[in-house]
Amino acid sequence: MSAARRPLPPSSSLPAIRSLNDQPETCILSALGDLYVLYCPLPTSLTFQTYSTPKDPPAAVDSGYASDNDEDKSEDEDECGFELRDDPYERAFAERWLTSFLSRAEELTCFKSEDSQQHAIDKASCVLASFFRQDEEENLEDIEITRDYRFNLNLGSYEAKEISESTESEMITVQLTDGLAGRDNADHTDVGLQSWGAAFIFTELMCASPARFNFSRDNLGSAPRIIELGAGTGLVGIALGKILPRLGVSLPRIIATDFHPTVLANLEANIIKNFSSLGLGKDSVSIQVAPLDWETPDLSAPLDEQVDVLIATDVIYGPQHAVWLRDCAARMLKPDGVFWLMLTVRTTGKFEGISGTVRASFDGRHGIRNPHGCVLTILDEECFARPRGIGRGDESEYRLFKIGWAS
Ligand SMILES: C[S@@+](CC[C@H](N)C(=O)[O-])C[C@H]1O[C@@H](n2cnc3c(N)ncnc32)[C@H](O)[C@@H]1O
Known part of the structure; x- marks a missing residue:
C-alpha cells in the first residue's frame, strides 16, 4: 500500500x-x-x-x-x-x-x-x-434504514385466491430494515444486516416467473417445507411467504436461518413487520426464524424434518462455504427436493476463484450420495448479468443453480 x-x-x-x-x-x-x-x-x-x-x-x-x-x-x-x-x-x-x-x-x-x-x-x-x-446519543433504530420493495407477481395461469383481479393483487411488497453492517468495527461477519443484489434478483425472478421454480400447488402440494440458508435480512423468504398463498399453495412452512445473532434479531423483526398484520386464514403461511451454522449444523427442531425446497442467495464468499452448504443440503433435502442457489460472481481480490467452488462441490461424479444411491448435483445453471442499479460494483454476474438428487 x-x-x-x-x-x-x-x-x-x-x-x-x-x-x-x-x-x-x-x-x-x-x-x-x-x-x-x-x-x-x-x-x-x-x-x-x-x-x-x-x-x-x-x-x-x-x-x-x-x-x-x-x-x-x-x-x-x-x-x-x-x-x-x-x-x-x-x-x-x-x-x-x-x-x-x-x-x-x-x-x-x-x-x-x-x-x-x-x-x-x-x-x-x-x-x-x-x-x-x-454519535453515541443515537440508538440503532435511528441509523437503520427501512424501505418498501415492490415486485410484480406474474400470476400467469394461477388464480389469485380471495383477491380481486386488480393490479394491486399482483404487487408483492416487502418491508425491510437493513441494519448497519460493520457497526461494530471489530465485527466483519454481520454482512447479513444488508440485503444483497442476489436476493433482489432472485426475488424478481420468483415473481416474474414462479413456474421457473415449480412454485405451484400441483408441484409443491399442501404444506411444503422451505428453508432459506444465510437469509440475512430475509427478503427472499419473506417474499416467498407472500407469493405462495397467491399461487394457491396452502400452508407453506418457511424457516429463515442464519448464524449471526444480530442478523437473526434483525431477520426476526423483519418477519414480524411483514406478517403480523396479516390475518391467519386456512391457507396462511407459517414463517419463522432459526439459527443454523453451515459449518456445524444443529438440525434439531424446527430444522429436523427434510424439506421440499432449500434457498440461498449470495452465500458463497469463502473457500469452505460451498462444501459446508453441500453437506447441509445433503442432510436437509428430501429425495425429490430442490436446492435453489444463487451465486454472486466476484472476480476481484480475495473472492477470485471462489465462484468455481460451487461446481467443484456439487460435481455429480464425486458428490454426496443418499441412501437411494442418488448423488447431489447441479441439474441446471443459468447466468444473469447485473442490472443497472442493483448490486455492488464488484458483483460481475449472478448464477442460478438448480441442485437436486440425480441417479
Ligand atoms: C452476503 S450475505 C447474504 C444475505 C442474503 N442471503 C442476501 O442475499 O441478501 C451472507 C449471509 O450468509 C450468512 N452466513 C455466513 N456464514 C454463515 C454460516 N457459516 N452459517 C450460516 N449463515 C452464514 C451471513 O450471516 C449472511 O446473512
Whole structure:
C-alpha cells in the first residue's frame, strides 16, 4: 500500500459541489478516499478499504464482507488526523458536502464507468453513516434504514385466491430494515444486516416467473417445507411467504436461518413487520426464524424434518462455504427436493476463484450420495448479468443453480 498522506481539512480540500462535473474522476475518488481515511479510523492492522492516492487507479469496490489486513498502517497515520477528526466545523462541512454529493451522484457525468460511480457512492455513504455511528446519543433504530420493495407477481395461469383481479393483487411488497453492517468495527461477519443484489434478483425472478421454480400447488402440494440458508435480512423468504398463498399453495412452512445473532434479531423483526398484520386464514403461511451454522449444523427442531425446497442467495464468499452448504443440503433435502442457489460472481481480490467452488462441490461424479444411491448435483445453471442499479460494483454476474438428487 502506498504511504498515507496527512489528511487535509475538508473545508479547504474538497472540490466545490457545483463544479464536480468539471473534475476528473480521480479527484473525486481521491477526495472521498481522504474523507474515508479521516473519519473511518480502524483498529490497528485492519482497514476496510485500501486508501487510494490520486495516482492510484480507483480502488476496487470492497464487497464489505471483511477487512483486508493492512500491516503497514502505522500509529502515526492515525494520529495525524486525530485533531481534524474531532473538529466540529470540519465534520459539519464534510457532512454537508457528502449529503450534497449523494443527492447528485446519480446524475454526475464525470465518472468513467458505472463501477467507479458506484464505488464513489458507496464510499460517501460509508463515511456519512460513520457520522451517525459516532454519535453515541443515537440508538440503532435511528441509523437503520427501512424501505418498501415492490415486485410484480406474474400470476400467469394461477388464480389469485380471495383477491380481486386488480393490479394491486399482483404487487408483492416487502418491508425491510437493513441494519448497519460493520457497526461494530471489530465485527466483519454481520454482512447479513444488508440485503444483497442476489436476493433482489432472485426475488424478481420468483415473481416474474414462479413456474421457473415449480412454485405451484400441483408441484409443491399442501404444506411444503422451505428453508432459506444465510437469509440475512430475509427478503427472499419473506417474499416467498407472500407469493405462495397467491399461487394457491396452502400452508407453506418457511424457516429463515442464519448464524449471526444480530442478523437473526434483525431477520426476526423483519418477519414480524411483514406478517403480523396479516390475518391467519386456512391457507396462511407459517414463517419463522432459526439459527443454523453451515459449518456445524444443529438440525434439531424446527430444522429436523427434510424439506421440499432449500434457498440461498449470495452465500458463497469463502473457500469452505460451498462444501459446508453441500453437506447441509445433503442432510436437509428430501429425495425429490430442490436446492435453489444463487451465486454472486466476484472476480476481484480475495473472492477470485471462489465462484468455481460451487461446481467443484456439487460435481455429480464425486458428490454426496443418499441412501437411494442418488448423488447431489447441479441439474441446471443459468447466468444473469447485473442490472443497472442493483448490486455492488464488484458483483460481475449472478448464477442460478438448480441442485437436486440425480441417479
Ligand atoms: C452476503 S450475505 C447474504 C444475505 C442474503 N442471503 C442476501 O442475499 O441478501 C451472507 C449471509 O450468509 C450468512 N452466513 C455466513 N456464514 C454463515 C454460516 N457459516 N452459517 C450460516 N449463515 C452464514 C451471513 O450471516 C449472511 O446473512
